[in-house]
Amino acid sequence: SLQVDLIKQLSDLHPKPEHIHFQYGTAGFRTLGSVLDSVMFRVGVLAGLRSKRLDGKTIGVMVTASHNPEPDNGVKLVDPRGEMLENSWEVHATTLANAPTSEAFIEAVDAFVKTMRIDLSKPAKVVYARDTRPSGPALVAALEDGIKAIGAEGRDAGVTSTPVLHYLVRAINTKGTKDAYGEDSEEGYLEKLSAAYKKLVAGKAASPPLLVDCANGVGAQVAYKFAEYIGDTLQLIPVNTATTTPGALNNGCGADFVKTSQKLPPSLASTLKPGQRACSLDGDADRLIYFYLDGRGQFHMLDGDKIAALVAAFIVELTKAAGIDDQIKVGIVQTAYANGGSTKYLSERLPVKCVPTGVKHLHHAAEKYDVGVYFEANGHGTVLFSPESLDKLAQHQPSTPAQSTALNHIINLTNVINQTVGDALSDMLLVEVVLAHKSYSGEEWDSLYVDLPNRLVKVVVADRNIFKTEDAERRLVSPPGLQVKIDELVRRYEGGRAFVRPSGTEDVVRVYAEATLRTQADELAYRVAGLVYDETGGDPARRPI
Ligand code: G16
Known part of the structure; x- marks a missing residue:
C-alpha cells in the first residue's frame, strides 16, 4: 500500500502554487522554472507508479525546457523503450499535478493506483537527467523527493542531453537481451554512435571542418566529447558553448533561432566562411538545423525537411543496392510545418503522412513503416527501423560484394541513428555520412528541391x-x-x-x-x-x- 505518511511529509515540502493550472503538453510540463517545484515532486511519484505498472521497467525523466528561454524549465517522461510517455497517461500527469493540497494529491494517487490496478509491491526504477539551466538542480532535488516518496530506486544521470537520457532508458531496459541497445552510460552512447560513424565513412575523403552551434546549452558538453571520439574523421568545432553565462542559453543562437529568424546566429558571422557548412542544436540537443553561406555570402538554411529528403533518398538507394528494396520500404512522416516544396518533392517519390506537431505523434506514425523517416521542419526527428526490418537486414544473404557493402552500410546506419528520439548530434553524424557518400556540398544538398518562402x-x-x-x-x-x-x-x-x-x-x-x-x-x-x-x-x- 501507499506510504501515506512519507508521501504527506515529503509532499508538504513541495506545495502546489495556488492559481496555476499545469498541463502536460507537446513535450511534457513546461513553464517558468520558478513555479515547477511541486510538479517535479509529483512527476517523481508518477514515474515510480509508471515503473511499477510496467513490472519494474526503468522509466526516464528529463528536466529541460529545450528551446525555451533560460528562465523556463520543464519535465518530460520517457517510456521503457526510450520513447515519449504513452499518450493515455498524459491526462493523469495533468490531474496529479493540479491536486491543490498534499491530501488531495494523496487521494488522487490512491484513486489512480486503483483504476490502473497498479501493484504497489512491484519494484520501481527511474533514471533522470537535466540540462544546464540554473533552475535545474533544485528541480531535480524535488524530483528525487518524489521518487523516494513512492519507494522507487533513482539513478541520477547528471547533466546531459535529452537524447542521451532516452538512449539510457532503452539501454537499461534491454541490457542482456537480444535487443540490447548499447552500454547504459553516456560513454556507451558516444562509443556506439561514433564507432558506427567511423565504419560508414571509412575510405571516404575527409569532410571540411564543421561548426556546431551548441545554443550555449548542454549539447556543448556532448559535442566536445563527440569531437574526441570521432577524432580526425570529421573535425567538429563547437561554438556557443557558454553554458554557465547567465542568459546565454538559446539567446540569438541555436536551432530554434535559426529556423524561426531564418538567419545566421550573429556570433558566427565572423567565423563561417562561404561554402563552409555549419549546424545548430537547440537547448537540449534534440533538434538540428544546417546552414551555409553561398559564394555571395548569402545565408541558406537546411532544415528538418531537407534532412528528411537527404536521408530518405540515401536509405532507399542503399536498400536497392543491397537487393532488399522489395522487402524494406521507406516512408516519411511530416507535420503541417513541412515546407510545401518538400512535401511535393517527397510525395512524388515515397509515401508521406502528415500528423500533429510533437515528436510523439511523428514517432508513432513512423513505426508503421518498415523504415520510417520522421522530421519536423524545426529539425526534430530521426529514422526508425521496424523490428521486422532489423531481422530482415540481419538475415539477408547478399549475392554480390556490392550488395554486401550496401547491406553493411544500412546495418551501420541503424547504429549511428538514435532510434529512441530526435537527436541533434546523431542526426548530424547521419547527415555527414550521406554528404560524404554523395560528395555533396551544402549547396548540392540544398538543390534537391526549392523551399517555398x-x-x-x-x-x-x-x-x-x-x-x-x-x-x-x-x-x-x-x-x-x-x-x-x-x-x-x-x-x-x-x-x-x-x-x-x-x-x-x-x-x-x-x-x-x-x-x-x-x-x-x-x-x-x-x-x-x-x-x-x-x-x-x-x-x-x-x-x-
Ligand atoms: C518540442 C516538441 C516538438 C515541437 C516543439 C514546438 O520541442 O518536442 O515536437 O515541435 O516543442 O512545439 P509547439 O509548437 O507546440 O510549441 P522541444 O525541442 O522544445 O522539446
Whole structure:
C-alpha cells in the first residue's frame, strides 16, 4: 500500500502554487522554472507508479525546457523503450499535478493506483537527467523527493542531453537481451554512435571542418566529447558553448533561432566562411538545423525537411543496392510545418503522412513503416527501423560484394541513428555520412528541391486554449468562423498556405504561412496573425502589425 505518511511529509515540502493550472503538453510540463517545484515532486511519484505498472521497467525523466528561454524549465517522461510517455497517461500527469493540497494529491494517487490496478509491491526504477539551466538542480532535488516518496530506486544521470537520457532508458531496459541497445552510460552512447560513424565513412575523403552551434546549452558538453571520439574523421568545432553565462542559453543562437529568424546566429558571422557548412542544436540537443553561406555570402538554411529528403533518398538507394528494396520500404512522416516544396518533392517519390506537431505523434506514425523517416521542419526527428526490418537486414544473404557493402552500410546506419528520439548530434553524424557518400556540398544538398518562402509568427493572446484544430492542425475549428476568414485571405496569395495552432510549449499561438514570393509569404503570415489577434481581443499595443 501507499506510504501515506512519507508521501504527506515529503509532499508538504513541495506545495502546489495556488492559481496555476499545469498541463502536460507537446513535450511534457513546461513553464517558468520558478513555479515547477511541486510538479517535479509529483512527476517523481508518477514515474515510480509508471515503473511499477510496467513490472519494474526503468522509466526516464528529463528536466529541460529545450528551446525555451533560460528562465523556463520543464519535465518530460520517457517510456521503457526510450520513447515519449504513452499518450493515455498524459491526462493523469495533468490531474496529479493540479491536486491543490498534499491530501488531495494523496487521494488522487490512491484513486489512480486503483483504476490502473497498479501493484504497489512491484519494484520501481527511474533514471533522470537535466540540462544546464540554473533552475535545474533544485528541480531535480524535488524530483528525487518524489521518487523516494513512492519507494522507487533513482539513478541520477547528471547533466546531459535529452537524447542521451532516452538512449539510457532503452539501454537499461534491454541490457542482456537480444535487443540490447548499447552500454547504459553516456560513454556507451558516444562509443556506439561514433564507432558506427567511423565504419560508414571509412575510405571516404575527409569532410571540411564543421561548426556546431551548441545554443550555449548542454549539447556543448556532448559535442566536445563527440569531437574526441570521432577524432580526425570529421573535425567538429563547437561554438556557443557558454553554458554557465547567465542568459546565454538559446539567446540569438541555436536551432530554434535559426529556423524561426531564418538567419545566421550573429556570433558566427565572423567565423563561417562561404561554402563552409555549419549546424545548430537547440537547448537540449534534440533538434538540428544546417546552414551555409553561398559564394555571395548569402545565408541558406537546411532544415528538418531537407534532412528528411537527404536521408530518405540515401536509405532507399542503399536498400536497392543491397537487393532488399522489395522487402524494406521507406516512408516519411511530416507535420503541417513541412515546407510545401518538400512535401511535393517527397510525395512524388515515397509515401508521406502528415500528423500533429510533437515528436510523439511523428514517432508513432513512423513505426508503421518498415523504415520510417520522421522530421519536423524545426529539425526534430530521426529514422526508425521496424523490428521486422532489423531481422530482415540481419538475415539477408547478399549475392554480390556490392550488395554486401550496401547491406553493411544500412546495418551501420541503424547504429549511428538514435532510434529512441530526435537527436541533434546523431542526426548530424547521419547527415555527414550521406554528404560524404554523395560528395555533396551544402549547396548540392540544398538543390534537391526549392523551399517555398515561408514565415512563422508568434501571437500573444489572452487565452490560447480557445484555439482548437483538426486535420493534423491544418485547420481551426475554434474560435468559430476564424478559419473561413483565413481561407479567404489565403486565396488571394499565389501558392498561399497558412495555418494557426496553439503552441504546446509556450504561451503563444503560432501562425505559419508560405507563398510563391517572399514578400507575399511575409504579408500573409502577418495578416493572418493580425486576424488571430483581432478575433481574440488582444492588447492593441502588442498587435503583431
Ligand atoms: C518540442 C516538441 C516538438 C515541437 C516543439 C514546438 O520541442 O518536442 O515536437 O515541435 O516543442 O512545439 P509547439 O509548437 O507546440 O510549441 P522541444 O525541442 O522544445 O522539446
